[in-house]
Amino acid sequence: MAARRQAPEVKRRIPRQSRAAETVAAILEGAAQILEAGGLAAFTTNAVAERAGVSIGTLYQYFADKNALLLALARREMEVALAEVGRALKGEADPTIEGRVRAMARAMIHAFRGRQRARKAVVQAILAQGSGIELMAPVAAFIAAAGAQVGSGPLAVLPALSREQVFVVSRATLGAIRAAVLEEQPFLRSRAFEDEIVRLAVAYLGAITADPGRSRTTA
Amino acid sequence: MAARRQAPEVKRRIPRQSRAAETVAAILEGAAQILEAGGLAAFTTNAVAERAGVSIGTLYQYFADKNALLLALARREMEVALAEVGRALKGEADPTIEGRVRAMARAMIHAFRGRQRARKAVVQAILAQGSGIELMAPVAAFIAAAGAQVGSGPLAVLPALSREQVFVVSRATLGAIRAAVLEEQPFLRSRAFEDEIVRLAVAYLGAITADPGRSRTTA
Amino acid sequence: MAARRQAPEVKRRIPRQSRAAETVAAILEGAAQILEAGGLAAFTTNAVAERAGVSIGTLYQYFADKNALLLALARREMEVALAEVGRALKGEADPTIEGRVRAMARAMIHAFRGRQRARKAVVQAILAQGSGIELMAPVAAFIAAAGAQVGSGPLAVLPALSREQVFVVSRATLGAIRAAVLEEQPFLRSRAFEDEIVRLAVAYLGAITADPGRSRTTA
């Protein structure tokens, strides 16, 4: 008889005060820890709240439901990873396509460093609930932007990529990395693996440059 | 999946009689239908049994637990897909690498036709429970075998692939296709998409041929 | 992440076997006892299941939710009460309107005998969830039928009642009795109270007989 209402907001209240912000951070951190320690199976709202050192009620004050919490965590980690990529790109001395691609690949491979299980769990959860698109969108945008930048800059060697091309290069690369994470492949952080990822992207982009193919768009 | 015990045998009894085989088939079919209709959320053992037209007790007579059922379904679908690829490979007139790659890509893209949601759900479920490796193994073996076959045949142009290379080419390709499935991309079955997948694989394999790199293994 | 589906059936399975019927009866009886002992506040599904001597899962096998259980209980008690009224009507020696009215009033006053608190709780719950109309419908039909029967029989003294008249006589009478129950009035089962209820109904029906007024319908 508990009435079921609830507006579909992802977060219930916007933390305006510092205490609230701390609380949200604590919950997110607790969630990551629980995921890292016990995987998706251990990820219960009660467990997260306890680990975060807050009451279950407080958790629900900031996250509409278990899903929203997971999504928020995924989003946060994604932002961190993207920031890392951006930083890697800026700090990269090698201005060639290969240099840039390697920087990006390395950043993605080492993202979530020290939290492989949490990363895996987040990926699984996101896939399992179908919000993958939403989370991949910024990545695709990022890559498209990077591609466009290269393509139009003084080092321009790359034509603008079509929708399908952006999709394929991003998903193929990340898909291989993701698979290595999910399957817990031992070579995930090996140089050989990184080399192959780079080879894949560079070869593909090279092939496009040689023969751009039909349907070109930047979007 | 709440209570998880040890499942030493995946299937409890090997169906030797025709009736039993029919029952198993019915359950598997029911499972696929449930998945197709309602996704992973609707996939409960009771629902599957009901849809299959058998009692829940009977379901447990053939499958140790929910997991085993899911695994069996995934395996069945995988075998079907692999068989399709094999058939495509055999029927392919074009013996070049590109021809073979295209045949494989096309087969994978169109696999599970008419059952996208079930396919998606199976993929999600397999990922979510971490048996991905087990299921990808035959694919990797298949690709390695195909590569070896090409590499040693009269059309030999391809060196034996390293472990990482097999991994990258298979996961990258399938990863892109899988992403298109999971994200329900409209261009999934378009020619442009297929072209890009082929371009990706061919470019990568070409790059390997030009410079095989270190660490070569077939496993 | 627990998916919320569920068809809006009131009962989940129709008890076909005797064991099931017994289980349903046990649950209903447990519900009545819990209500009687602790009122609506104590009426939790877990408490009912425990009192009934079944597991909570079993309870939910037969009742879609807490509400459905409450409704089923109300319906059962209503039927019992109506049956009592019918029996009282049949067994009544006095064929006058007053005799019949008194028999009905007495039956309603003494319905749920020994279970005043349960009755109160059921009434409250039904009111609180707005299913009152549904449950009153058979009563109104019953009264209308009884009125019509008297009105057309050999003892005919009563004109057919209009919709409003049926409503007023039934709700006024039952309303007074219900109020006495809800307020736990000490005179609920006194002769004086019964007399006044009878007086009310008889006077009203007498007034209608003397001047039927507008709009006559049996419905």
Next chain:
Amino acid sequence: MAARRQAPEVKRRIPRQSRAAETVAAILEGAAQILEAGGLAAFTTNAVAERAGVSIGTLYQYFADKNALLLALARREMEVALAEVGRALKGEADPTIEGRVRAMARAMIHAFRGRQRARKAVVQAILAQGSGIELMAPVAAFIAAAGAQVGSGPLAVLPALSREQVFVVSRATLGAIRAAVLEEQPFLRSRAFEDEIVRLAVAYLGAITADPGRSRTTA
């Protein structure tokens, strides 16, 4: 209403300052609006506070608990209704019993106009918590007083009513009106319905006059 503790005082502080009085009024108004908009299910202390534009802490500064708030609201609405009846009675030209009864009935039927849902919710809530008696007391007193006034005035035709008689006439009348409200009967505000209510009360009072019966009290 989950955790229920003892509430010795209904209101924590008597509003002596105008600001406090405004706050109380705002809360009460917010409560009525919440009830009107979402029924009992939406009636949470947090929701009321928010709607009222005050913090939950402030709400608890003026009302000991949720119950007290509900009771205060009911009392306010009851007073308003009673005032309306009183006004109707004073303004009524027709000094006969029927005239007075009709005036009262009309006032009750049209009370709370435009806030049927809130009225319904208040009624339900009051019933659900068992404070019905307390709230009906002034009504009974009012009617008894009205009866006594008629009975002793120059138009005296009514004997003093017994406890049971006051109860029956008030609850029967209000019960029928309340039922029409709760069941949302279309004829609620029709002349026919009003006529029947009046007929009921007048016939009953007439019958009492003709034969007062035993046990007379004014209390």
Next chain:
DNA sequence: AATGAATGAGCCTTCATTCAT
């Protein structure tokens, strides 16, 4: 006087699995 973040007991409900028939 007011605020609102935090609390936490406890409720409803699901669903994988068992076992007597």
Next chain:
DNA sequence: AATGAATGAAGGCTCATTCAT
């Protein structure tokens, strides 16, 4: 071999209420 009623651990979530600021 099959049935399906029964089980019960476990988990998501609500909301009245408090108290430090």
